[in-house]
Amino acid sequence: MKYLDSYLQTIIDRGNLQLAESIKKTVNDVAPAYLEKFSFCDHEIGLLFGNVQSGKTGQMFGIISAATDLGFPVFIILTTDNVVLQQQTIDRVRTDLKGYCVCDEYDSEIFARNCLMEPTIIVLKKNVNTLKQWSNILASTGFMKGNPLFIIDDEADAASLNTLVNSNRKSSINRYLEEIKTKAACSIYLQVTGTPQSILLQTMASGWHPYFTYYFRPGTGYLGGDFFFPKDGISQCIVFTDTIENSLKSAIIHHLVVSGQILISNGKVCNFLIHPSVRKVVHSQFQNDVQKELQYCNNNIDDPVFVIELKKVFERTYPQKFGRAAFEDVYAKVKELLTSEQIKVLVMNGSSTVTSDQYETGSNILIGGNTLGRGVTFPGLQTIYYSRTAKKPQADTMWQHSRMFGYDRDEGLMRVFIDENLYKLFSDINSTNNSIISQVERGLSDIKIYYPEGINPTRKNVLDNKKVDFITGGTNYYPFNPENDSLEELDQLLAGFNDTEDYYQVSLRLMIQILNHVISDADFRVGTFASIINSLLAEQPASQGILIVRRNRNVAKGTGALLSSNDWQLGASIQDKIVLTVYQMTGEKGWNGRKLWVPNIKLPSNIVYFDVNDDDSED
DSSP: OOHHHHHHHHHHHTTOHHHHHHHHHHHHHHIIIIITTOOSSSEEEEEEEOOTTSOHHHHHHHHHHHHHHTTOOEEEEEEOSOHHHHHHHHHHHHHHOOSOEEEOTTOHHHHHHHTTSSOEEEEEESOHHHHHHHHHHHHHHOGGGGSEEEEEEETTTSSOSOTTGGGTSOOHHHHHHHHHHHTSSEEEEEEEESOOHHHHTSOGGGTOSOSEEEEOOOOTTOBOHHHHSOSSSOOTTEEEGGGSSOHHHHHHHHHHHHHHHHHTTTOOEEEEEEEOOSOHHHHHHHHHHHHHHHHHHHHTTTOHHHHHHHHHHHHTOOOSSSOOOOHHHHHHHHHHHHHTTOOEEEEESTTOOOOGGGGSSEEEEEEESGGGSTTOOOTTEEEEEEOOOOSSOBHHHHHHTOTTOBSSOOTTTOEEEEOHHHHHHHHHHHHHHHHHHHHHHTTOSSOOEEEETTOBSSOGGGSOTTTEEEEETTOEEOOSSOEESOHHHHHHHTTTOOTTSSOEEEEHHHHHHHHTTEEOOTTSOHHHHHHHHHHHHHHOTTOEEEEEEEEEEOOOTTOTTSOOHHHHHHHHTOOSSOEEEEEEEOSOSSSTTOOEEEEEEEOOTTEEEEEEOOOGGGO
């Protein structure tokens, strides 16, 4: 059977033609370039990433089907260490993929009896005991000694990476994952995530940096980072909590109105999510505050002043997926929800047991901390209230906790209540996500990640602190012992720029051409700065920078930043662009009589660029 054709037909039969087309595009891009060219003698690692909650599972299944058609007999799907999520995944495998022997964590006998007669899919949690058990099973059956293994690691940046890299040891999960893939004759390990920061900052030597990266675009109707945090202006769904007196009350009233609108329009569910501190005592306080506000609304449901307040919120909503109901009908439904106490208030943390069926229907208000992260989806989520900002925010964690993204949201009913500082953090993270996507889509291999100062890309314990460097914007970088590979070509490139001018605005592409003629020791990695410039060009192909050209300079080698005080001040005055200053040295004072051009580069201020240095010579 044609496994890919069968899977796509299953999707089409459900009426989701757009999803089938999206999966087909991903397969057509990935299979010829990476799967069909697989050598069947190596262990390769790749990265598939898309936006958070944008349908990664369907893309994964499409690649599994295509790989089956190409002769891969065994697949392992890894989920986070969550029983519910692992069971949801295996149930979906059994529903969507036909013609496979599907094994749960305790189905070792089924795996052995099948003897690879049917292609096999094993769904495992990333749990130490589970991975150890299956490492032994794969070794004892002997099937994998002569067969390729295909591993699909969902949320690959969670738990899989080595958290002991800076102790020269391997964390248990990372070690067992390494064992599982190397016990096969060969393997493809496909990392899948919506937050690839920690993966892209792995060294090649670690064995966890992807050889290839593919980004799949979300489908029609998806609300993601660009909807909530657009580059220009502020989304109409954003409400700044620092500008209103009782922001929680305002959020609850919005939820009431939207619940009424959706539930009388044949909608199934309307959810409201509150993100407070991770502390459970704060969760309890919010639960009490929410109950008080709901009681206030119930007590005043017939008060003309309160009815006017409801109507004002109603008039600011414009449903796109539901017919706009009359205010009188929405008000009647809100009154019913309040007076009959149909609104559920659920606290989700380590001390409570809340299952997905509790918030799949009706009007619900959910409160929680870290449990609101990876793998947890909230249908019909229309209102979000943020009340916390981490002291040292991590970009990937913050983004994974943004459960607002998805397909079933109604953009005209959506509201995010957030303070301006946190909004700015999310906007910065979204900008970097777009930069990563642009670099991948342009085919750049050395992807650069950057954030404003104060934001960490990921948790530090999975980054090799001897190999990951921080390049700070606003700082002058220059080589101590530079060379020019062709002085004549540099002279020609710079011939049109007079040193009598303060500076020139130039294309960043010219800067790359200039840097390409500079050779330097490891103190000034020319390739890193070229990659950073390429990352900016990936977002804006016509990006501009500032070029300062000075000739016949007689500056001693090793003298500070090699800049005159006037040029240093001139560069420092330009904060928002890359400034490249090039000095033509006379060759005296330590330069061994060699005339050459020496660069000094300053990146935009208040930005930190993260660079992985895989040069073993610096160990």
